[in-house]
Amino acid sequence: MQQRRERERSQREALIVSAARAMAEADGWPSVTVRKLAERIEYSQPVLYSHFAGRGAIIDAVALQGFVEIAEALRLARTSAAPGTELEAVARAYLDFAAANPALFEAMFTLAEGLPFGPDAPASLKAGFDELHAVFAPLAGEEDDPEALTETGWAAVHGLTALDRGGRLRPDLRAERLAILVRRFTGR
């Protein structure tokens, strides 16, 4: 009884999130309006507000999905890489993920505002960082704090996606940038 209603409700919530994501990936986030979203899922606008506090919360939900997925992608890349090539594999997976899901990435890193990062972040938000940590920490020299090294390495990879998105980097140097990044963080 009650359970079926709750199940249907969470199904509808997932439908909203996936519809928002699809629309954003197709036409960009500005064209993801509550009206169009409501029309797409064939409910009225107030139904959306019974699931989410507002448009921003829907974007946050999409972003959360993105963090789960990128963690999976990084994990797969790391665990299936030949020994010694983990960094290259994970960095490439990160860049590929960003290129394949630009709107999702935008939600994760420039639009999301209500996600609980920081020390008390939930596991699903930390999982991606953990994958990076697994790759960078072994590369830490005696002077390097592994945590700070991971953050710095993350920034290097993420910076490439951020600058690339704005058309600030030369397309012909794409492979070379990755090679340099790997060399700099593995010490050749």
Next chain:
Amino acid sequence: MQQRRERERSQREALIVSAARAMAEADGWPSVTVRKLAERIEYSQPVLYSHFAGRGAIIDAVALQGFVEIAEALRLARTSAAPGTELEAVARAYLDFAAANPALFEAMFTLAEGLPFGPDAPASLKAGFDELHAVFAPLAGEEDDPEALTETGWAAVHGLTALDRGGRLRPDLRAERLAILVRRFTGR
């Protein structure tokens, strides 16, 4: 006659840009509306549209100002650094600039959409990159393309600002991240 009118016109245009920047830095870009901007400069809305194609073009103008200023800041840091410490000085200047002008930085790297980057970018947009190039190129090893190294180094520094802005990095590791970045790109 004609000259005075043009001068006054460009003064008003500068006023619009500086007002937009100040409002964004004070309350964030979403609260920089054309209406409020018009009220602030004590003209009606259509006057703004006689200077700029739309709200986005105003943001672009602010961003352009930012690129000029960051180039100056990086140049100052580089030329006044002790020999061998240029990278650290420039990287720190970049991070400080981003921290001191968050809304300006947002305009430059996430909001600007009509700025002519790429191969044919004007000198004012390239000046900042040139400063980075002056710092990174000398650090290129035999295998490194200097251009690609500069882009990769830029990404590393920029990534720190991007992740920091979203509260994704541990505040207590700030100095350590910069130290690691410098070590990785200078080869200790």
Next chain:
DNA sequence: CTCGAATTTCTAGCGCTGCTAGAATAACGA
């Protein structure tokens, strides 16, 4: 100095946005 022409500025409004109060409808238990 006067007056028509050209330019500049303003008023008013369009279609859209996120969001919500209150009415209508549907589902439920007694």
Next chain:
DNA sequence: TCGTTATTCTAGCAGCGCTAGAAATTCGAG
């Protein structure tokens, strides 16, 4: 079967970017 509760919808508010057309101003010729 009927009252209660929960759900959904209709309709509308205030604010947004932007613009057409009216009003005001400035200008040069007579």
